Amino acid sequence: MTPTGSSARDLLRWGTSLLADAGVASARHDAEALLLHASGLERARLLTLGAGDKVPGEAAYRELVAERSSRVPLQHLTGRAWFRHLELAVGPGVFVPRPETEVVAQEAVDEALRLVRDGGRPVVVDLGTGSGAIAAAVATEAPGARVLAVEKGPDAHAWAARNVEGTGVELRLGDLADAFADLDGEVDVVVSNPPYIPPDAAPIDPEVRDHDPELALYGGGEDGLDALRAVERTARRLLRPGGLLVIEHADSQGESAPAVLRATAAWRDVTDLPDLTGRPRYVRARRAEQPGSER
Structure with a gap:
């Protein structure tokens, strides 16, 4: 020493x-x-x-x-994490936002800005907001948008409340699977970074495995995509025709994640896109103008 x-x-x-x-x-x-x-x-x-x-x-x-x-996470020790231009408060009980999610937030920001420029007040919903990172980014980078977010974990919700304070984000405590029944068919953008780790793929890094809440890690189902399926169903209900859906997934789910959306006629222009390292990272789609039969 x-x-x-x-x-x-x-x-x-x-x-x-x-x-x-x-x-x-x-x-x-x-x-x-x-x-x-x-x-x-x-x-x-x-x-x-x-x-x-x-x-x-x-x-x-x-x-x-x-x-x-x-192997206590650095962010838990300093009490802060950076996400895009934001300094977020984080600690035990909330998922520490990752740089790869910044490209997911960018999609929501770009769409909201486009709609604002067209003279609208877009409604953006963040399902499973965690620390509030995506919602706060959209609210601060696309002024004029109405941004709402929901989080199920009480601890994470408390962190999110702290991070979205003063941004105008409307934060709710609840399950993303049945959230925002009052907004059915009225939403312009749904964005989500849901849990997506399969049950047999525990993270190697102790910082993630031992400190990020399980609720934010494991997506459910054999493939880890049950939470993503719940996001898809909720987004199908919330989005107006032509509305944008953006969902993050694991880099191993570049085919299985978009397949969830392609399995129903509710979506068009389903595209999988990479993060800044070139790894598959998120799926983007539009609510079909004429949904027709939706399985």
């Missing part, structure tokens, strides 16, 4: 080494993030501290590094 009173650079080297030994892939990044959090300093100021300068919050930093070494 580095002695008490070490320089910022010494503390960063110590923290990075400890985290790397614990198997944290982003050891250097996390060590720095924790030191910035513990010290309350800006990065430029922190790295200009001399060897004789006392680093504020050194004891707290050492405790945080020890917790991160036990």
Whole structure:
């Protein structure tokens, strides 16, 4: 262990080494993030501290590094996660938003902005909002849209309430499977990042497996797509003809997820699209103008 009173650079080297030994892939990044959090300093100021300068919050930093070494998520230790332009409050009981979901949110933002430019006030619904990330992104990036969100988990709902405060998002506590009966046929965009992990595919990373709520991870059914099926049924009920549906899925579900939508005549223009790494990530479709027979 580095002695008490070490320089910022010494503390960063110590923290990075400890985290790397614990198997944290982003050891250097996390060590720095924790030191910035513990010290309350800006990065430029922190790295200009001399060897004789006392680093504020050194004891707290050492405790945080020890917790991160036990694979407590970085976001739980700092209490925040970044999503697009937003700084979200997160912690135990809520799924930590991931960068790959940002492209899903982009689809909803783009559609809402298009409808606003056309003179409308689009209605956007986020099913299973978790931390409120997608709903808050749409509300802040597409002013003029009416954004609603629902979350079933009481803990996650509490985090979402904190994150959407002041954005105009209308947040409800409830099940996405029967949400928003008062909006049937009136919604322009339905967007969702539902749970989609199959029951036999437990996440490898301890941060996910041990700390993200199971309600946000496991989609149900042998293929993990039961929650996505529930989203499809609810969206079918909510969307007006021509309305947009966007659902995130696992990169292994690039064929099975769109097949759920193609199994009914309710949808047209069903397309599966990648995230920024090129992996299959979400399915996009439009509510059929004349649904006809819907199985």
